[in-house]
Amino acid sequence: MAEICLKSRAVLRTPIGPVSVTACKTGVHNINLTAATEIPGKKFAVAVTEAPDHWPGPLRKCVDWLTVYFKDAKAANQMPLPPFHRPTAKTDSFTYKVWETLTNQVQCGETVSYGQLAAMAGNDKACRAVGGAMRANQIPILMPCHRVTKSDGALGNYMAGKGNTLKKWLLEHEGAVVK
Known part of the structure; x- marks a missing residue:
């Protein structure tokens, strides 16, 4: 149980x-x-x-x-992250691999495209799956889904498009160059 x-x-x-x-x-x-x-x-x-x-x-x-x-x-970002508790997450899933890759490899002030993150997580054809993983992220900012952009550097569809002002602020706050 x-x-x-x-x-x-x-x-x-x-x-x-x-x-x-x-x-x-x-x-x-x-x-x-x-x-x-x-x-x-x-x-x-x-x-x-x-x-x-x-x-x-x-x-x-x-x-x-x-x-x-x-x-x-x-x-x-020089401090250790607090522990996460995702009791329903399947640790062998691609979504979990994307989350781990994003959290551990995309640093403050950097951005990565959906396609780049898919390749970093081991499947360069899975950019739509990366989008799904970002939508399933329950711990934004700690797991920095705001750092994931479209391939042309455009913001994308943060919080179903309602949060692009927020995404832009977070990226600028971190020192990223924003389109």
Whole structure:
């Protein structure tokens, strides 16, 4: 019988709007972003607006990581990522391989096309599958699906097209060149 996760949630006030993080003692389950149409300036204090009575370690680590990220993305990327907990993910799947490749090989300030990421993950013909893996990503920013672009460098279809302002802000915040 599978272990039932006791999840806790924290909500942060960030430059991109509210960010909700859900985690258990094993790792981060979800990060929910809003599809912002306007992003305020970079001078913005990150604050926890909602927090659980008890913080499991991975939730505290994620909140700390995100707080640093929104102040200085490159500094955050020098920190270890909090552990993830994806109990339904199949570790032998192509989706999982794409997630691992993206997280470990595409650095802050870099972008990669869907086709390039497919090749990096071992199947250069699977760019549509990479798109599916990006849509299934439950921990954006930590697993940086915003760094995946179209082959011509255009943003693509972040958060079903509603989040392209957000994607552009995240990439510029990291120092990437954006079309």
